[in-house]
Amino acid sequence: MDGPYYSCDQLEGTIIIFPNEIVPCCYPIPEGMIRPALYKNYEEDFVFDIENYRRRKAELVRLNQSDEKPCGNCSYLRHKNWPANDMVNNIIFASSLRCNMNCIYCPQPKTGPRNRQYPLYVMEQLHRKNLLEKTFTYSLSGGEPTLHENFDEGVRFSLEYGYKLTVFTNSLIYSDTLRQALDRGLAKVVTSVDSGTRETYARVKKVDSFEKVWGNLGRYAAGGGLVEVKYIVIEENANEGDIRAFVDCCAAAKVRHVTVSLDSFKHLDRNDGYYRIAAQIVLSCGERGIDAQVASVCSAADRKAVQEFVDAAPRSDA
Numbered sequence: 001m002d003g004p005y006y007s008c009d010q011l012e013g014t015i016i017i018f019p020n021e022i023v024p025c026c027y028p029i030p031e032g033m034i035r036p037a038l039y040k041n042y043e044e045d046f047v048f049d050i051e052n053y054r055r056r057k058a059e060l061v062r063l064n065q066s067d068e069k070p071c072g073n074c075s076y077l078r079h080k081n082w083p084a085n086d087m088v089n090n091i092i093f094a095s096s097l098r099c100n101m102n103c104i105y106c107p108q109p110k111t112g113p114r115n116r117q118y119p120l121y122v123m124e125q126l127h128r129k130n131l132l133e134k135t136f137t138y139s140l141s142g143g144e145p146t147l148h149e150n151f152d153e154g155v156r157f158s159l160e161y162g163y164k165l166t167v168f169t170n171s172l173i174y175s176d177t178l179r180q181a182l183d184r185g186l187a188k189v190v191t192s193v194d195s196g197t198r199e200t201y202a203r204v205k206k207v208d209s210f211e212k213v214w215g216n217l218g219r220y221a222a223g224g225g226l227v228e229v230k231y232i233v234i235e236e237n238a239n240e241g242d243i244r245a246f247v248d249c250c251a252a253a254k255v256r257h258v259t260v261s262l263d264s265f266k267h268l269d270r271n272d273g274y275y276r277i278a279a280q281i282v283l284s285c286g287e288r289g290i291d292a293q294v295a296s297v298c299s300a301a302d303r304k305a306v307q308e309f310v311d312a313a314p315r316s317d318a
Helices: 009-013 050-063 121-128 151-161 176-183 198-205 210-221 240-252 272-287 300-312
Strands: 005-007 014-017 021-023 078-080 088-093 132-140 164-168 187-192 226-233 257-262 291-294
Touching (some): 005 050, 121 132, 121 151, 151 176, 176 210, 210 240, 272 291, 272 300
Parallel strands (some): 088 132, 132 164
Antiparallel strands (some): 005 078, 014 021
């Protein structure tokens, strides 16, 4: 398409494979908006074809220039000149709901597709056709990615070709293949622990695996690999005791990156108490030399409110 037009970074170069559909983005969308899908309710024997995908994506881009505009008033939609580029820069594999935990805030249905393998052939096909950007990245998520029969194969793709990989895992199952990718600086692990004590962990996750998960995180971080631990603030973990213990666990495991989020699944009532707790996590991590940020998936209003509490906190060096 010539000249400026409405699109977004993910629509231009991302493929996201969910259990029942393939979509062009996974950005947070406005309430009431239905996420556009390029393939919906595809069958188990569905075979991905890049040319067909491109045609469907081009049609979605075209519709976004009209009054119909399927992407509606999404804040990530931009009207500008986009590079003429048919390359793929990111694939997110989230093709199964299988999980070995039962987090109380998780919105995923307890029934649904339990695919045992990632459709890695999509990525392999594009690699063979030289259709992956040099800066191509991919993600393995779910459900729980380590439950996939070809999880290690998905990680080895990074080891073989040097592409950067992010794994969204609960870290209950340890993977030596993933540790190799971490040690080589090719992978990033993101794990949502959401607690600092065994009791709170069991209440939030519905499994008693607190020590095992922190042990695995420590093994992943031991070689200097990029390990990011999340703390999603909910009613059950919004207390100072869990926060202090959580930061201690991060330091003991040599975790250097923390992301703080406010529950967006159970529609937590926003108030200053929760913002103060989120800010306290950021500040407590900073005091221990741990980088802590408010998650980008949080709304601008939430990020601003937390930052105001961070800025207002007294400094020990003041």
